[in-house]
Amino acid sequence: MMKIKKAILAVSLAASQAAFVMPVYAESPYEVQDKQVQLNGVTNQLVLYLNSRKMEQNGLEYTAIREATVKQGITYVSLRSITERLGYKVEYDANTNEVLVSGGEATESRFKANRNTYILNGASYPMNGTPYMDEGVLMLPLRSLSAAYGLKITLEGSQAILELPAGTATDPEPEPERNEPPVALFATDKHKYRIGEFIRYDDQSTDDEDAIVERKWDNNEPAFFQPGIVEVTLQVTDKHGLSSTYKQQIEITSELLYTKEEFNRLFTPVGSNFEIAGGSVLSFDALPYTYRTEPYTLFRASGPETVNYEGILYQDTIEGTTLFMIHHKNDLGEKAKFYVVAENKGEAPASVEIGGLGFAGPSIHPEVAGRLAAARYFESMISGSASRSMTLVPGEKKLIFTELSAAAVPNGDVVTLNADLVSDGPIQYTVLIVKANHDPLEMISALPYLDPKESIIRGTFQDSARVFEYNGLVGTKPERLPLTDNTTDPFQKGIDGIKLTEATNSGNYGVLYYIVLNRVAPNTLITFNPRGGLYSGAARVNNDVIHIKHIGSTKDSTSVLYRTGDQEEKVELWITPAAGSNLPFTFLFLPLPEARN
Numbered sequence: 001m002m003k004i005k006k007a008i009l010a011v012s013l014a015a016s017q018a019a020f021v022m023p024v025y026a027e028s029p030y031e032v033q034d035k036q037v038q039l040n041g042v043t044n045q046l047v048l049y050l051n052s053r054k055m056e057q058n059g060l061e062y063t064a065i066r067e068a069t070v071k072q073g074i075t076y077v078s079l080r081s082i083t084e085r086l087g088y089k090v091e092y093d094a095n096t097n098e099v100l101v102s103g104g105e106a107t108e109s110r111f112k113a114n115r116n117t118y119i120l121n122g123a124s125y126p127m128n129g130t131p132y133m134d135e136g137v138l139m140l141p142l143r144s145l146s147a148a149y150g151l152k153i154t155l156e157g158s159q160a161i162l163e164l165p166a167g168t169a170t171d172p173e174p175e176p177e178r179n180e181p182p183v184a185l186f187a188t189d190k191h192k193y194r195i196g197e198f199i200r201y202d203d204q205s206t207d208d209e210d211a212i213v214e215r216k217w218d219n220n221e222p223a224f225f226q227p228g229i230v231e232v233t234l235q236v237t238d239k240h241g242l243s244s245t246y247k248q249q250i251e252i253t254s255e256l257l258y259t260k261e262e263f264n265r266l267f268t269p270v271g272s273n274f275e276i277a278g279g280s281v282l283s284f285d286a287l288p289y290t291y292r293t294e295p296y297t298l299f300r301a302s303g304p305e306t307v308n309y310e311g312i313l314y315q316d317t318i319e320g321t322t323l324f325m326i327h328h329k330n331d332l333g334e335k336a337k338f339y340v341v342a343e344n345k346g347e348a349p350a351s352v353e354i355g356g357l358g359f360a361g362p363s364i365h366p367e368v369a370g371r372l373a374a375a376r377y378f379e380s381m382i383s384g385s386a387s388r389s390m391t392l393v394p395g396e397k398k399l400i401f402t403e404l405s406a407a408a409v410p411n412g413d414v415v416t417l418n419a420d421l422v423s424d425g426p427i428q429y430t431v432l433i434v435k436a437n438h439d440p441l442e443m444i445s446a447l448p449y450l451d452p453k454e455s456i457i458r459g460t461f462q463d464s465a466r467v468f469e470y471n472g473l474v475g476t477k478p479e480r481l482p483l484t485d486n487t488t489d490p491f492q493k494g495i496d497g498i499k500l501t502e503a504t505n506s507g508n509y510g511v512l513y514y515i516v517l518n519r520v521a522p523n524t525l526i527t528f529n530p531r532g533g534l535y536s537g538a539a540r541v542n543n544d545v546i547h548i549k550h551i552g553s554t555k556d557s558t559s560v561l562y563r564t565g566d567q568e569e570k571v572e573l574w575i576t577p578a579a580g581s582n583l584p585f586t587f588l589f590l591p592l593p594e595a596r597n
Helices: 015-020 079-085 142-148 260-267 278-283 366-383 440-446
Strands: 045-049 054-057 060-063 069-071 074-078 089-093 098-103 107-111 117-120 123-126 132-134 137-141 152-156 159-163 186-188 192-195 201-203 212-218 228-238 243-256 273-275 292-294 297-301 311-330 336-344 350-363 388-392 397-400 414-435 459-461 465-474 479-483 492-495 502-505 512-520 524-530 535-541 544-550 557-563 569-575 585-591
Touching: 054 079, 074 079, 074 142, 079 089, 079 098, 079 137, 117 142, 137 142, 142 152, 186 228, 186 243, 260 273, 311 336, 311 366, 336 388, 336 440, 350 366, 366 414, 366 535, 366 544, 388 397, 397 440, 414 440, 459 502, 524 535, 535 557, 544 557
Parallel strands: 192 243, 465 512
Antiparallel strands: 045 054, 045 159, 054 060, 069 074, 074 137, 089 098, 098 107, 107 117, 117 123, 132 137, 152 159, 186 201, 212 228, 228 243, 273 557, 292 465, 297 311, 297 459, 311 414, 336 397, 336 414, 350 388, 350 414, 459 492, 479 585, 492 502, 512 569, 524 557, 524 585, 535 544, 535 569
């Protein structure tokens, strides 16, 4: 590295060059002598072009990271682009969010966005403008940058010519641009809030490649409920593993806007949870649950849940509208595939029309597979994306629900499927598991029937769509609708299609609930409250699908599904108890607090 020479900043502007005016500012340690330095005869100079990324150094052309830009009479340039032409080393200090430039004999300078001073060898000096970030690139006032390194500037038309110290190396070819670390930054709409007042966080982080892959917040609560000073932190990381951190303090006054319970009811996002006193739910009035059924036959294959051998998991013959819930874990010790085979058992051709379908897996988390399968089922119900049809001649076998068998399932992983279809003839449905390299249609006739063994059951259940329509006004007071509790909502009785023994659908898994609330009061909150512990599933609310996540949670939490507006509304809910979750559950209807300024 060359030794930084002392020089002055000499600026002479013609009237036509007003855009380049750089106001007189405090002297740097270099602005003290040698006022007769002339540009004539200098062989090492860097030419910058206004409003352009073009740079020229001794006849060679280079490209700056950002354009040289004039703002309020001050020219700003990319720090890295200039210092690299000087041959200096540029680094980023993640602890202080400063850009560190080193060069010469023990020379170190530090620059930071939104700070109008720079630090040179430990001493602080003022700048004639405030540095800022442009999409992850630090932009500095050209005059201050030149003063820091003792460079002379001459302005000629749209060019700024910098005299570089003698001995500064030039490259035969432009250097490739280097990756800069991302810059963490966020803003709040103000810096002082009342207790229970909503805080809006605006993430303004940038990266030179627009490649931020992780944002890690700390203490970014939507509101605080104790007075005092709180600190919020954001750390961002780019795809190269470089990161930076930004911190901001917020003051919470002693004035009360909302209590925590009021705030949660008003502002918890749809699909998110908030804490409640689970025991208090039982004091809410229960809606008078009387339901009618629709002729949907449920084909539930979930026993054995953990499968140790190749074989047939469940089989039965059904005609008409059929619901499917399939949930199994591969424990063969190697990769396997699950299949559903449809065979026409009638004497005439039969059509099969698939309506909704949701598949998830393979996954090591049964509750996640259960949630995603339910959510995708409701999404396909809305979009019609799964609709397809086929015809089977008498005795013909075909694979259906091929999403289930598309991928080999590693040992220990789970698959889950929720679906519905309609057939106009008797179809025998067979769910089976074979090793991944075996042909299911060739092996089906030789496969053994597997015994459920576990308490997880399988079976065929009639009238598996339950419809609850309520015409009373809901939501003027705390109310609830408990389901899957075997009291208000009894468990189904059916038959094991293989053993021909009675089966009980404990939990009513796979049953389709359709809830029609014709009169929901204005400003009513509808939530889902798990009463049995872990629950991971989905519900359809009107035409939106809401994910429900209570992983490790208990009855002391509830998840937001919907809020009515300022007028009475009709609300429709669909839900099917998700595989891998605990039951029972209840819907809650809670009046919203009055909104306050």
